[in-house]
Amino acid sequence: MCDRERGWSEVPLVKTWQLIAGSAVAGLALAAAAVATTGPWDSGQRKAERDRAASWIHLGGVDHAAGGLPQAAPSAPGVLAGIGPRPANAVGAAPDALAGVLTPLLADPALGTVRGASVVDTATGRVLFESGSGEAMTPASTVKIATASAALAALGPEHRIRTTVTPGAGPGQIVLVGGGDPSLTAKKKSPAGSGGSLVALAADTAQALKAGGTAAVTLAYDDSLYTGPARHPIGPNDNIAPVTALMADEGRPDDSTSGPVTRSEDPSKDTARAFAALLRDRGITVNGDPARGKPPTGAQPMATTLSTPLAGLVERMLTNSDNDIAEALARQTALATGQNPGFEGAEKAVSDKLASLGVDLTGSRFADGSGLNRADKVTTRLLTGLLAAAADPRHPELRPVLTGLPVAGFTGTLRARNAGTSPAAGLLRAKTGTLTGVNSLAGTVVDPSGRLLAFAFLTAGAADGSAAEKGLDKLAAAVATTS
Secondary structure, three states: OOOOOOOOOOOOOOOOHHHHHHHHHHHHHHHHHHHHHOHHHHHHOOHHHHHHHHHHHOOOOOOOOOOOOOOOOOOOOOOOOOOOOOOOOOOOOOHHHHHHHHHHHHHOHHHHEEEEEEEEEEOOOOEEEEEEEOEOOHHHHHHHHHHHHHHHHHHOOOOOOEEEEEEEEOOEEEEEEEOOOOOEOOOOOOOOOOOOOOOHHHHHHHHHOOOOHOOEEOOOOOOOOOOOOOOOOOEEEEEEEOOOOOOOHHHOOOOOOOOOOOOOOHHHHHHHOOOOOHHHHHOEEEEOOOOOOOOOOOOOOOEEOOOOOOOHHHHHHHOOOOOOHHHHHHHHHHOOOOOOOOOOHHHHHHHHHHHHHHEEEEEEEEOOOOOOOOOOEOOOHHHHHHHHHHHHOOOHHHOOOHHOOOEEOHHHHHHHOOOOOOOOOOOOEEEEEEOOOOOOEEEEEOOOOOEEEEEEEEOOOOOOOOHHHHHHHHHHHHHHHOO
């Protein structure tokens, strides 16, 4: 039950759409290669700007500017122009053509006993193919598309999550307060890229303490922001740490940034201990072992570090199918909408925010944010509806849902799928979903006419997961190549 997510010189006239489509393929392949090297979650922002914003305190660290939250760095313009309305006579695959190709592929026994499918033209909303699109099924990690959409709708792509240090109730007491930042790291240079930094936070805290004449402290830590059980309903599992509001490096004991690994049993305490060690390295004596505690009412932060912007968290989550980020984003959505930030409150918050986007939620349930829970239910119609909303110029806040999707043959959980000579390599972007007996794939592709199509395939009951994945890849490649 673990999520395993893993020359036209001879031609006198060339149609505009042919140039666009050809450029799109080459451009996406080039961009994907760069993404594989630098990570897809840079969001077009300069790394130096991100690092500068990681520490927010006037006393030291990286950011010396006083005042409110740092302004987002300007994003680089897109490589390709946004996809807008096309002329009424634009060419493209007719529904009959797609049906003729997809129907026999969908009947492949390797896909299991139950399957649903939906293909939609994102620019027009026209349904090009559907089969069982209204049947709610277990989505596995494709539910992360819903989690991402809800979080972005509730908080916006530039939102950052704070981790703070405040004075305690008495002299020489300080409290490390978790805000739920899933990008928080205790490493000097995080292997996952920019994010909240305990190193910068410790530097700012030490400087503030020394400026006030304090050389020795007692450290408490507050991870009480989230409610309910920290353990996911599946129990201890290498694919997810306990869900806590204070956790560095996802509770990982090594330098891994994705994939299964045995996690910390108590990420909050381990994070506080790491912070204490960083303070000691900076000349502050920390007495005893950190213990749980809360800051006094009205206490103002003496130091703050900020997470990767939400857009970057979404992209990282989708590319690597990161369960820890997914559960954090579901709780952040709950906090933003006044729900209790536990599994139940997050479920209601995600559902409510998606309803506000106008998508069809019939039969849906969001029992968790990651897709590890088999109680999750969505339809392929919902998934393509969310992908179409993310492509809609009226919802620019949702765009990271598309930019974070793995690229076939290049990045994340699609690195080895539809790769090499596949006609979909570099062109197809999709979120994978894998549980035992459950396989899914949902994303976008530019078809031969230059249209951006959203697709979703959900299957269940497959005896061979690898064979089911190959069947899904054939379906997606067919959407990419049918004209």
